[in-house]
Amino acid sequence: MSEGVDFAQRIAEDKAIRTHLDKIGRKILIMSGKGGVGKTTITVNLANALVDSGCTVGILDTDLHGPNVAKMLGCEAGILTTEDGGETFYPVEARPGLKVMSLAFAISEPDSPIVWRGPMKIAAIRQFLAQAEWGELDYLLIDSPPGTGDEQLTVCQTIPELTGTIIVTTPQEVAILDARRSVNFSRKMGVAILGVVENMSGLICPGCKTEIPIFGIGGGKKMADQMSVPFLGRVPLEVPLMEAEDAGKSYLSLQPESVSAKAIKDIALLINSGTAVSSHRSTEFAGTAACAPSACSSCSSNCSSRKGV
Ligand SMILES: Nc1ncnc2c1ncn2[C@@H]1O[C@H](COP(=O)(O)OP(=O)(O)OP(=O)(O)O)[C@@H](O)[C@H]1O
Ligand SMILES: [Mg+2]
Numbered sequence: 001m002s003e004g005v006d007f008a009q010r011i012a013e014d015k016a017i018r019t020h021l022d023k024i025g026r027k028i029l030i031m032s033g034k035g036g037v038g039k040t041t042i043t044v045n046l047a048n049a050l051v052d053s054g055c056t057v058g059i060l061d062t063d064l065h066g067p068n069v070a071k072m073l074g075c076e077a078g079i080l081t082t083e084d085g086g087e088t089f090y091p092v093e094a095r096p097g098l099k100v101m102s103l104a105f106a107i108s109e110p111d112s113p114i115v116w117r118g119p120m121k122i123a124a125i126r127q128f129l130a131q132a133e134w135g136e137l138d139y140l141l142i143d144s145p146p147g148t149g150d151e152q153l154t155v156c157q158t159i160p161e162l163t164g165t166i167i168v169t170t171p172q173e174v175a176i177l178d179a180r181r182s183v184n185f186s187r188k189m190g191v192a193i194l195g196v197v198e199n200m201s202g203l204i205c206p207g208c209k210t211e212i213p214i215f216g217i218g219g220g221k222k223m224a225d226q227m228s229v230p231f232l233g234r235v236p237l238e239v240p241l242m243e244a245e246d247a248g249k250s251y252l253s254l255q256p257e258s259v260s261a262k263a264i265k266d267i268a269l270l271i272n273s274g275t276a277v278s279s280h281r282s283t284e285f286a287g288t289a290a291c292a293p294s295a296c297s298s299c300s301s302n303c304s305s306r307k308g309v
Helices: 003-023 037-053 118-131 150-158 173-189 221-228 239-245 259-273
Strands: 026-031 059-063 081-082 087-091 090-093 099-101 137-143 164-169 193-204 231-237
Touching: 003 026, 003 118, 026 037, 026 150, 026 173, 037 059, 037 099, 037 164, 037 239, 037 259, 081 164, 087 118, 087 164, 118 150, 150 173, 150 221, 164 173, 164 221, 173 193, 173 221, 193 221, 193 259, 221 231, 231 259
Parallel strands: 026 137, 026 164, 059 099, 059 137, 164 193, 193 231
Antiparallel strands: 081 087, 090 099
């Protein structure tokens, strides 16, 4: 009897997930094998770049133990509104065009650890997907914790038409080794790989502006070539980028001409043009734009160098 009820509940949940996600154009999982390489940084800055270019974006934070998205977007004080006796959640609007769903909004004490085993994490992510009312969106970016565990597996198995994964790595060997596992995970799950981002690719000295290869340079590109997946670009370490994130401000707005901001805007253009997709699985994604970008990162206008429009 209880199994029957569970089964019926699961079917109802799957139906709700489909209903909500059908209104979203592209759903992209941002992942890496290693912690601290910049998944959340790439997620929030990519989201800001896409919103700046006219897209509507949602971010689903599936890092339940360390939900940092809201803090980096300066909306951690946001309150989830609910309807239908708590059955429907409305994600927090970080800025016009950008919505966020995170466990951070449901925790009253930010210093309290979330001590959950796998089944609770799976249930929480499914609940986010089934009950969050995003409305119409061009993109849903899904931030994830390090690794290829419950969270990534749940996203890949639950989201009906996951557009693909973006794999973030730093250039050094230990990070690359873990990133290779993320590539193979995506392949195993039958999910397209939109590409690899090499983050912390050199440090731009705040004083003299020269580039110091603190973790090396080029490791992510080399790995992408070896594994025949697209390379999306390299984003250097810049101290003001970290400071902007700590302050919950958009680095792209604060320092639009910085090397990192330009690199992230170029990655957003590449993603939005639909040119980045691994060859092992062709999808409708290839060659199409989710929304028409309004600006080119080089000249900040509607110039002809925009790709895929
Ligand atoms: N390119 C960069 N320039 C400057 N600081 C950066 C850059 N990339 C990431 N950081 C900083 O490094 C720290 C780790 O980044 P982030 O939290 O994005 O990594 P993560 O992969 O999401 O970590 P976790 O595995 O814990 O989720 C943050 O303080 C962030 O602001
Ligand atoms: Mg993170």
